[in-house]
Amino acid sequence: MEDKVVCAVLPGFKTDQSAPPEQVIDNGAPVERIALLGADLPGLRPKFTCAEGDRISRGQPLFCDRAHPEINFVAPLSGLVDSITLGPRRSLSALVIRVEPEPDAPAPQRVAASTAAELRTMLLAQGLWPSFLTRPFGRTPAPDVTPDAIFVTATAEGPHAPDPRVVLEGRHEQFRAGLKALALLTAGPVYACQNSGTDIAAGLGERIRGSFFPAGHASGLAGSHIHRLHPVGARTMVWSIGYQDVVAIGSLIETGIADFSRVVSLSGPRARHPRLIRTSIGANLQDLISDDILPGRDGSAVSVVSGSALTGRPAAWLGRYHQQVTLLDDRAAQKPEPGTGWLAKLRKPSSRPGPIVPTSALETMLGFDTPAVPFLRALSVGDAETASRLGCLEMLEEDLAAVSLVCTSGADYGRMLRHVLDELAEDA
Template sequence: MSKDIRIKKGLNINLVGAAEKTTSKAVLSNVYAINLLDFHGITPKMLVKQGAEIKAGEALFYNKNREDMRFVSPVSGELIEIERGARRKILTLKVLADKSQEQHTHQPLDAERASSEELKALLLKAGCWPFIKQRPYDIIADPDAVPKAIFISAYGTAPLAADMDYVLQGKEAELQAALTALGKFTPGKVHVSVGKASNSPLSGLNGITLHKVSGPHPAGLVGTQINKLDPINKGEVIWTVAPQDLIIIGELLLTGKFNPERTVALAGSSVKAPKYYTTKIGTEISTFLYGSGVNEENIRVINGDVLTGSKSSPDGYLGFYNNTVTAIPEGDDYEFFGWNKPVFNKISSTRALTFSWMQPKKKYKLTTNTNGEHRAFVVTGRYEEVFPMDIYPLQLLKACMVKDLDEMEQLGLYEVAPEDFSLTEFICISKQPHQQIIRDGLDLLYKEIG
């Protein structure tokens, strides 16, 4: 029996360009890249040198603070570039793929019979452990920690997000294997959330506590669900896993192979034929972006959704955790007297000269224009209207900015991740970078308290 979660606070951002439920196979990429910025807080130590030949699933580097945590190549080929930044910090690894792929294999494990230590050792060695993230701090999970619960959200409410019900179809065996394995890592529950009217393959699986979620964004964010079901207190840990990552974990357990396949939603108003593509982690975005065609020349390619994704280029590479790529018009134009006339073609949480509240289901073609400049925080009370957690968002943001550790703890920083503040950042009339402020606060808290 499921427990319903109904979210009232929030804001749906309805955009033109949702991906149609048809899937094509993306063109094979020549080069695949691993961006180390995806692994926040990890200090890499290389296991292979530039020019080395590697197999798909073979380790490229490990975590300096945890030597058995390996990060593997998505394809077989030659490591052609190790891009470095300041102080020789490794930024990106690029692999030139072979025409015929060779796979590095492991011994499969029966999730029902294997012990938690056997399962943990396989996930660490085979490169699947980075898919497991933890709260607090929104980092890769500590293998030595014992989480009080594990959360998976298969209900996407972000703008133009991939439809998990569609993407997960036919993957029940892999999903069940992964969920059975994860259940052995916690004495608590494995919480799985789906949409209220969902037909998700996750709904019929064993060993989970199912929740049906309804409401506007950010109802689908795992942080919102944690706050409503099992809030985090100081000293407690919760693990989270994305639904498509469950498939990769499950396939590893069943076959012994690391298969970094992704079904990516290519969406946005700048895409002529938005739809889904089957590809791999680290592929060149251009291998499927131009397959659907683009409407304008001056576009912004976003690696992820429009609220939490990062700016990319058509020649960029699919992020390790991303299952959406969005293309929208670049907002580099200036609107004359835009602040002093009625607005009909933009979304706003206020009713001051804006009329989006009169047509809640209308879809908009928005650009990247911020419609304002960065300024000091203005107290409006608007954040609380779209922030469903039992946390004071403005006060927490200010505590992070002044680096007040006691206030950050007391105001609930342990519970949140940067994505939880993506909507408050969107409606912020002060144009403050909320997600970066929270990220900096989490880093400071981890450094000082751990």
């Protein structure tokens, strides 16, 4: 069954006018270290099963969720636990692994996952359960929860994102095996959200539905798909998952081996050869891009962003859910000049946000049928009740990146949204 969905595209909205990456996959440079990041796991309180200095194997559990010990977080590669750093309230900041050569891989063997119980047990034990994110709240789902629907994001977030159809070449059978497995986890639909082309979910049954969205930033985000097809609220929960994680699930079922590789696009004005590269979740970005940085025209340093220029974050490590690495000129130390475009706006200090001026751009960028100004004011003052009533439960930080860019206040509404969502999650 195929759904054709019309979703708002941001008109004339460009954040990076550098060359798009060549849609050919190369192997990325070897990385010496990888990391599991607390920034990807809001609300998690880890219980460690390893210590600094321990030698660990790929797929070995490193820690679990203290609230749900069944949820394991495992090593993407073999190596030595280099460091474990904690944040506020003993939350995880980063667990760093110094990568060592892999031992011989075990012989592939098909895993029993023909029932929902078998599949859940496998995903929880093998470290793929964190592939799912809940709406509302954007957290790893509890092991015993059944979503009302599951959304597979197989759309390109923007012109510099990997083309999912290129990434899936040669892996369609594993992807389809993963899609069929997802249908065991919900009694509702599984939406395979994609851009134009042949339906990658065709022939998999009534509950696995191909849904098409036009290319563009907002229309490439899971929040837009969920808002258009299956809105959530206080009593409705859906899960989202990226298409590469669906491939990993299918691969695990067919081979018994968890795949933590990731194809990401390398792009931006400082990228020497914009292209797609295969690396590992949590890869050290300095190792990954060391030979791919163009010199700055004015001698400026490079700013390395995990994710896109709009929705990503300056980082030393590849985020768990990111599929882009963007190399920008680092202008943080330079005085912004009026009219220098999106980058100057992105760097604008926001410790004392200015007033919110109603504009048509605000309404266009939000795109959730929500009155923009009252909603942003509620986020600005931390009014969780009003923000919830106006629709924040459908959103995550990435959904507000464009709003932050065009709003006259200069505020980071993604950060404000996270504070409100965490408060609402604690009260749920």
